Amino acid sequence: MLHAIYLGLASFSLWLLLSGYFEIFLLSLGLLSTCLVVYIARRMDVADHEGRSLHMHVFRLFGYWAWLGMEIVKANLDVTRRILDPRLPISPEVFWSPVTQGSEVGRVAYANSITLTPGTVAIDLEGDEVEVHALNREAADGVRSGEMDRKVTALDL
Amino acid sequence: MFAAAILAIIVTMLLILARALLGPTVWDCILAINSFGTLTVLLIAAHGFLMERPEFLDIALVYALINFIGIIAVLKFFEYGDLGPGKRARLDEDQG
Amino acid sequence: MLEMARDLLSWAFILGGGFFLIVGGIGLLRLPDFFTRLHAAGIIDTMGAELMLAGFVLQAGFSLVTVKLLLIVLFIMFTSPTAAHALAKAALHGGYKPRLATGGDDDRGSD
Structure with a gap:
């Protein structure tokens, strides 16, 4: 209520x-x-159950958004080059990558961040792993390195 | 200068429309329509600035909402063949 | 002076946004299969639309118009990954096989 x-x-x-x-x-x-x-x-039964408040460090969230913005710009420039220059290879791959966030909000934030970065799209989220489609090997290695995963985990309270 | 923005938006819309018409699979069409909706939002906003009538932004906002809900509804329909909760709940039970 | 700098910056944003929109459109036409086209649509939704709206924000100054533009930006930022994810998942469950560089072995989970 x-x-x-x-x-x-x-x-x-x-x-x-x-x-x-x-x-x-x-x-x-x-x-x-x-x-x-x-x-x-x-x-629709969404008013009372899904009203989870944001269990996150709000100040770190803004820092994370700034970092994410930079990542998005870099990824955009890379994908733009790949679209405009036919010599650059496009080598799509699909792989599973580990997820370390405890909370559901954190997982969704991580998956959405992956999708928001061009070059990688989160397809599925099951258990402790996320299925990712990447446009090329460099983008895939960016997700595999787990840097974004660690940063989102650091947001969790 | 807003005219230049509108020109860029319309060129992109034409490219996307070509993909929507060519699109070999239904997913290509839905993807193209989704992007087309985003561009429509931009077009409405740019047109509002060009005509110096900021009320157009309200329409852009509503169009963004409708676009998202429409895409999700179409996807739900194609994945479950139904917009109600019944069949989906049954499908989840079968899987789980 | 400050006015002119703001104008220049906003035009740069709007033109840059237009450029990325067209690049996204070209990518949508040029890339070989559905999942790769998803990335081109990502360019339109993130870089193209946001840059252009940022340029509009600079033009509008500080008023209710700015609030509405920022709401549109926020909304696109939250919904576009959701829509892309829903599309990818629906396509994969609908039996669409992504074209892979490494050959046929896709370690997809249970379906």
Whole structure:
């Protein structure tokens, strides 16, 4: 129930932020749609169970995002070269790589980070391993080295 | 200059549309449509800036949401052949 | 002066974004199979779209417009890997075999 109230408050403040209107009629419409959203979320059974808060070091998260941004830029430049220059090889491979995060949020963050970096896509996450498709050997070795895995694990509380 | 951005977006859209029409498998088509949706969001935003009407950004935001939900719905349909929870739950039971 | 520097930076971002969008489009056409094309779509979603939106943010200055643009950026950053992952998984389960450089042995898990 508490999660539902939080969800309602968050949705309504988002509505206020995006609309910028403060007339009674429009405000009541916003309230109505917030109630509808909370009702649907409760009916779908996501309001109370999946309301896990972020069990992560918030300050380290920003540092990680900065690092991830740099990695994304580097990977983008590499894939761009491979697309534009036909001489550079494309050698796709699929492999399983170990995952060391304890929490579910951490695992999802790791898998999403892999996918967000062009050149590697996380296909499946089973047990303690993630299945990765890589565009070429260098990108695959980047995942195998486990640097990103360690950084995401360090985010876990 | 926003016109240059719109030009780049439209060129990319044409390339993607070619892939969506050529795409040998259904997955290529879905991938192309997903990227096309992202570009539509950009096009709406750029058009809003070109016309100096920032209200277009609201439409872009909503389009981004609809695009994501639509792609997930199509994928769910192709993977489970059903949009309801029933068949999927049965499939998971069989696997697990 | 500061105004001009901001303008220049934002145009650089927008043009760079346009370049990466077109590269992604070319990659989507040129790369040999579905899973490799997924990486080209990744370029569009990460570098192309984000750079262009960052350029728009610089043009907009600081207002409600900026908040909305940042929301779009955040949303694309969270949904694009989810969609790519869902596509890859659905294609693999749908029986699509990725073209591999190392030959036929793909150590895929239980299906």
